Each structure stands twice: as C-alpha cells, then as structure tokens.
Amino acid sequence: MIAKNYSTQTFEKKYTYTGSDLGAVWTKEYTTFRVWAPTAVSVKLRLYESGTHGTQDLLEQLDMTPDIKGTWILRKPGDLNGVYYTFLVERDGITKEACDPYARTTGVNGRRAMVIDLESTNPAGWDLDRNPHQNRGIVDAVVYELHIRDLSADPDSGIRNRGKFLGLTETGTKNPYGQATGLDYIRDLGVTHVQLLPVYDYGSVDETLPEGTQYNWGYDPVNYNVPEGSYSTDPFNGAVRVRELKQTVKTLHDNGLAVVMDVVYNHVYDAGRFCFNRIVPGYFSRVDRYGRYSNGSGCGNDTASERSMVRKYIVDSLCYWAQEYHMDGFRFDLVGLLDVQTIREAMDAVRKVRPGVIFYGEGWTLQTELTKPNVDLMVQANSALVPGFGFFNDSARDTLKGTVFDDEAPGYVSGALDQEPWVRECVMGLNSWCKDPTQSVNYVSCHDNMTLYDRLLLSAPYADDQELIHMNCLAAAIYMLSQGMPLFQAGEELLRSKPLPDGGYDENSYRSPDSVNSIKWGTLRKKEYRRVRDFYRGLIAFRKAHPVLRLTDAKQILESLTPVEGLKPNVTAFRLRGQDEDLFMIFNPNREETLVALPQGDWNVCVRETTAGTEPLATVRGRAEVPAISAMVLERKAEK
Numbered sequence: 345m346i347a348k349n350y351s352t353q354t355f356e357k358k359y360t361y362t363g364s365d366l367g368a369v370w371t372k373e374y375t376t377f378r379v380w381a382p383t384a385v386s387v388k389l390r391l392y393e394s395g396t397h398g399t400q401d402l403l404e405q406l407d408m409t410p411d412i413k414g415t416w417i418l419r420k421p422g423d424l425n426g427v428y429y430t431f432l433v434e435r436d437g438i439t440k441e442a443c444d445p446y447a448r449t450t451g452v453n454g455r456r457a458m459v460i461d462l463e464s465t466n467p468a469g470w471d472l473d474r475n476p477h478q479n480r481g482i483v484d485a486v487v488y489e490l491h492i493r494d495l496s497a498d499p500d501s502g503i504r505n506r507g508k509f510l511g512l513t514e515t516g517t518k519n520p521y522g523q524a525t526g527l528d529y530i531r532d533l534g535v536t537h538v539q540l541l542p543v544y545d546y547g548s549v550d551e552t553l554p555e556g557t558q559y560n561w562g563y564d565p566v567n568y569n570v571p572e573g574s575y576s577t578d579p580f581n582g583a584v585r586v587r588e589l590k591q592t593v594k595t596l597h598d599n600g601l602a603v604v605m606d607v608v609y610n611h612v613y614d615a616g617r618f619c620f621n622r623i624v625p626g627y628f629s630r631v632d633r634y635g636r637y638s639n640g641s642g643c644g645n646d647t648a649s650e651r652s653m654v655r656k657y658i659v660d661s662l663c664y665w666a667q668e669y670h671m672d673g674f675r676f677d678l679v680g681l682l683d684v685q686t687i688r689e690a691m692d693a694v695r696k697v698r699p700g701v702i703f704y705g706e707g708w709t710l711q712t713e714l715t716k717p718n719v720d721l722m723v724q725a726n727s728a729l730v731p732g733f734g735f736f737n738d739s740a741r742d743t744l745k746g747t748v749f750d751d752e753a754p755g756y757v758s759g760a761l762d763q764e765p766w767v768r769e770c771v772m773g774l775n776s777w778c779k780d781p782t783q784s785v786n787y788v789s790c791h792d793n794m795t796l797y798d799r800l801l802l803s804a805p806y807a808d809d810q811e812l813i814h815m816n817c818l819a820a821a822i823y824m825l826s827q828g829m830p831l832f833q834a835g836e837e838l839l840r841s842k843p844l845p846d847g848g849y850d851e852n853s854y855r856s857p858d859s860v861n862s863i864k865w866g867t868l869r870k871k872e873y874r875r876v877r878d879f880y881r882g883l884i885a886f887r888k889a890h891p892v893l894r895l896t897d898a899k900q901i902l903e904s905l906t907p908v909e910g911l912k913p914n915v916t917a918f919r920l921r922g923q924d925e926d927l928f929m930i931f932n933p934n935r936e937e938t939l940v941a942l943p944q945g946d947w948n949v950c951v952r953e954t955t956a957g958t959e960p961l962a963t964v965r966g967r968a969e970v971p972a973i974s975a976m977v978l979e980r981k982a983e984k
C-alpha cells in the first residue's frame with residue numbers, strides 16, 4: 345500500500361504544488377476547495393450540515409476537477425461559512441473519506457472539516473494585537489510551560505472556565521484563602537512567555553464526553569491546523585474553538601505575556617487514519633524497508649518531513665498559527681526527527697509574517713528511517729546548521745538534578761560530586777554540542793519525567809523539607825542565571841508534586857487525572873510555598889535587570905564571564921562584568937557554609953538562601969559567607 349516513489353526527484357518535480365490555497369478558502373460569494381491527491385483517480389467533495397461523524401445529513405456530493413501538480417479543485421458558489429465537509433478519494437479501487445489536512449476548523453473530534461470565515465472569529469482589537477516581546481531576543485525570554493487544564497482544573501483555582509482555553513482569560517481569580525491564581529498569578533511572576541502544551545486538535549480525549557472526563561497532554565495530533573475541541577466551550581461548533589483560542593492569545597498579550605505553541609509535527613496519533621495518509625497513502629510518514637512505519641518517536645510513526653509536500657505542510661502550518669493566531673513562538677516536540685531544511689524554511693517563512701517569533705525544541709538523536717539520502721536531522725549536534733533555534737539542554741538538566749534515566753540519582757544540587765566542570769558549561773552556555781547561548785534552553789523540569797520537587801525527594805531521601813526547598817532554589821538560581829533561555833514547568837515554583845494515589849510519584853502523567861496533574865492552588869496558603877514562588881519571581885526580576893546574564897554569543901561570554909578558581913570542592917562561582925554592572929555568583933551545594941573571597945569593593949547581596957530580587961539585602965566586603973545548599977549573588981556598579 346506504500347508507494348515507493350514519493351521521495352524521488354521525478355515524483356517531486358511532477359507533483360510539488362507551491363500555491364497558498366490548499367484547503368477551503370472562503371469568501372461571501374463562493375468557497376474554493378483545493379486538495380493535493382496526486383495518486384487519486386477521482387476526488388469528490390461532500391458537504392454536510394453538521395460536523396458530527398456518522399450523522400446522516402449529507403447536503404451534497406460534488407465531483408472535483410483535476411488541476412495542476414496533483415491537486416483537485418472545486419469552486420462552490422454561495423456563502424458556505426459554517427458548512428462541514430470531507431473529501432472522498434478513490435485510488436486502486438478503494439474509496440476513502442477523509443478530513444481536509446488543511447482544515448481550519450472541524451466539528452467534534454475532528455472528523456469533518458468546516459468552512460470558516462476566519463475574520464468573523466477575531467476578538468475586538470485583533471488588528472492592533474502585538475507580541476509584547478517582539479523586539480526582544482530568545483535569551484530575553486523566560487518561559488513558563490503550561491497545560492491548559494492544569495491551570496484551572498483544581499477546585500481551589502477559583503476559575504470558572506475550568507479546563508478550558510477561557511480559563512486563561514480570567515482575571516481577579518483567587519483561591520479560598522484570598523491569594524491570586526491563574527492569569528494574575530502568572531503575570532505577577534514576571535515570566536515573558538507562556539508555552540502551552542498542545543492546543544491543536546489531538547485524538548486521545550473524546551470531545552463528546554462531559555467536561556473533564558478524560559485528561560491527556562495531547563501529543564497525539566489529528567488536525568494540525570485546528571484548535572483542540574475539548575478546550576472550547578462548544579466542541580460541536582467549529583467556530584467556537586477558533587474564537588476562544590484567539591481570545592486567549594489576545595488576553596495573554598494584553599497582560600504582557602507572549603504565547604509559545606507546543607507543536608508535534610514529528611508523528612501523528614494514528615498514521616493509518618491520519619487524513620493526509622488517507623488521501624495519499626503513506627505519504628506523510630516514513631516507512632522502513634519492510635513497509636513498516638518507522639518509529640523513532642516511540643509513538644508508532646515518524647513524519648517524512650524530507651518529502652516536498654510534507655515540508656510545505658509543516659511550513660504552511662507554522663505560518664498559519666503565527667499569522668492567524670498571533671503565536672509568538674514554537675516549541676518542537678522531538679524535533680530531532682525532522683530535517684534541518686524544513687525547519688530553516690519554516691523559520692524564514694514565519695519571520696516574514698510575524699516578527700519576534702522564537703523557535704526551540706527537543707534535539708534528541710533518535711533512530712529513524714529517512715526516505716532520502718543526505719538529509720540532516722535537527723539534532724543537537726547539528727545546532728550550527730540552524731542558528732537561532734534553541735535546543736533543550738539535557739546536559740544542564742541532568743547535571744543539576746541528576747540523570748532522567750534514574751530517578752534516585754542525585755545531581756549537583758542534591759549531593760552529586762565532581763560536577764563543577766558541567767556546572768561551568770551550564771552557567772556559561774558553552775556546551776559540547778553548542779557554543780552559542782541563543783541555542784541553549786536551560787531547565788530542570790518540564791512535563792516529562794518527575795517534577796523537580798518529587799525528583800529531589802527521591803534522590804535525597806535523607807533531606808528534610810527545608811533542605812529540599814534549598815536544593816530546589818539552588819537549582820532554580822543556577823539555570824535562571826545561566827547564559828541561554830530559561831524554561832520551567834508551571835508550578836515548579838510552587839514545589840509542584842504529582843503523588844500517585846497508591847504511593848510513589850508520577851513520572852509520566854500524560855493521561856493521569858486532574859487530581860495528579862493540576863496545579864494545587866491551595867498550597868499558596870502555606871508560607872514556604874509563597875517563599876519559593878517569591879524566590880522565582882525575584883530571580884526572574886534579577887535576570888531581566890542584568891543584560892550580562894543574557895549575552896548572545898560565545899565571544900561576549902568569554903570576555904565577560906570568568907569562573908572563580910580555588911574554591912572548596914563542589915562550590916562554583918563566577919564573576920560577570922558587563923557594561924555598567926559587575927556580578928559575582930556563588931553556588932554552594934554542600935551541606936555546610938562556605939567562605940568565598942570577594943574582589944575588592946562593596947558588594948550588594950541580591951540573592952541569598954531563599955530570597956532573591958533586585959533590591960540589596962545587605963552589603964558585604966572582603967568575603968561572602970554562603971550558607972549550606974544555596975546560591976548567593978552579589979552586584980556592584982562597574983568601575984569605569
């Protein structure tokens with residue numbers, strides 16, 4: 345069933361369509377449909393009254409006409425806004441019905457596409473809506489990784505639209521103890537970007553079930569250009585999800601927050617049922633020499649991004665989200681499975697339609713069956729081929745908290761010895777795989793694996809609560825003040841934990857219930873939790889106040905940043921001299937205080953133990969006394 349010639353030059357020359365009108369293009373007078381189906385012998389358009397698969401409400405079935413480069417077209421007179429449709433594709437005596445890969449929206453569960461007047465879904469003021477950080481670089485970003493449901497699912501959130509896009513638009517929400525939650529809380533933290541776990545239409549949650557019945561992270565794409573229905577207040581009406589996601593982006597922008605979208609082009613939910621593969625069998629996915637789907641993703645299939653019409657599809661999709669939804673960044677899941685050329689073309693194309701968009705992803709090396717020779721993959725080691733694209737820095741992550749492959753292994757902050765060289769690499773943003781700080785995404789926790797707090801609990805079983813909080817704060821201080829772009833999982837700053845009902849902690853909560861995944865807003869009533877939150881807020885403010893923490897090339901770093909020699913084992917320290925600033929940072933993971941000699945002059949202490957900010961806490965000279973398991977950061981005006 346898999347044609348072997350898709351990746352040949354002959355096929356690509358004959359069938360690469362470059363127009364921008366794939367899908368249904370609506371106008372008040374008519375709608376034009378165009379679909380790429382080069383191997384089909386006939387294509388029909390089916391128009392339906394509703395978007396619900398299986399409903400017997402076919403309005404019309406129309407023959408489409410073969411056109412250039414393997415596309416089929418039809419222009420249908422009349423105002424079709426709100427009409428649902430599918431394609432009926434015949435090939436080798438088999439006829440399959442498929443949703444439109446270029447669908448702008450769909451009915452429930454993404455089975456039928458819907459024609460839509462996109463302008464009618466724009467919130468008020470959309471024309472003037474801007475990325476609040478469009479003039480800043482990637483190292484100026486501080487990213488907060490958030491799942492739509494996790495923000496509002498907890499009853500203590502005080503948010504009305506629980507589990508919905510609109511939950512992110514509510515201001516003035518409070519927990520039962522009167523503390524701010526939701527959007528107000530995030531804004532107050534000082535992060536610049538909110539990275540949303542998948543918000544495109546995914547397959548693992550049945551949208552017809554009552555709200556909150558199922559939970560999933562959503563790494564199982566069904567319709568790439570359609571918002572997920574379960575996050576909308578009406579998944580049956582295709583216009584509602586579009587309107588509500590745009591409203592969410594607009595509200596975040598109005599609150600000074602840019603929006604990063606988590607995109608998962610590397611695999612689909614079900615390769616056999618994916619609409620693109622139903623229309624052009626096996627075209628979207630890589631297969632091995634036995635005809636089996638390549639499975640480097642571990643999710644059953646890998647996307648053949650090296651094929652011309654898959655590449656175009658990915659580029660078009662990213663441009664669409666940037667242009668139509670005003671997305672300010674893209675986080676690529678398992679980008680190591682995609683090819684370099686696709687990402688370079690996408691970055692160029694997106695930046696033409698929207699300034700200030702940031703790009704980063706997981707550049708892990710995975711085994712995949714490429715369908716063409718000489719293809720470079722988006723792995724860390726190829727970072728120099730994609731300037732400006734950030735990669736998750738697993739070396740920094742594993743150095744600070746211990747390898748993710750052993751939950752009980754300690755890291756630098758939790759007792760591992762001989763980590764100094766790795767900590768230096770992390771702080772200086774100069775890794776073995778990348779010498780450019782704009783390409784390093786520094787983090788210690790995200791949705792995958794244990795939360796930081798659970799990880800510390802498991803790897804330092806001897807430690808009491810206070811020590812665990814100290815370890816957490818030390819880890820945060822290091823990655824937040826390192827060269828590169830910091831990113832953290834929502835709730836890391838609230839000692840987020842994912843305990844399982846039967847004991848232990850959930851290291852892969854992708855389909856665990858809200859009770860495991862949600863941010864527990866009630867914890868804010870406790871002083872320790874607020875203290876950790878305030879520490880993160882202070883670190884973010886400090887980072888923003890000091891350009892020398894946000895350098896953009898290796899040369900600047902080597903000129904400005906000097907590791908301090910002659911310290912006690914495990915202790916690391918750095919001096920950073922910028923234009924008008926002079927910083928001294930000390931990291932002490934030991935369970936005892938350490939003394940560090942300071943360069944001449946009066947130094948203001950801005951970070952100490954679990955307190956951080958831009959206001960001096962004390963002034964010292966001569967030497968710094970750094971308490972056990974903590975960071976100390978000092979500053980003074982630079983001498984001219």
Ligand code: CA
Nearest residue numbers: 545546547573
């Ligand atoms: Ca869905």
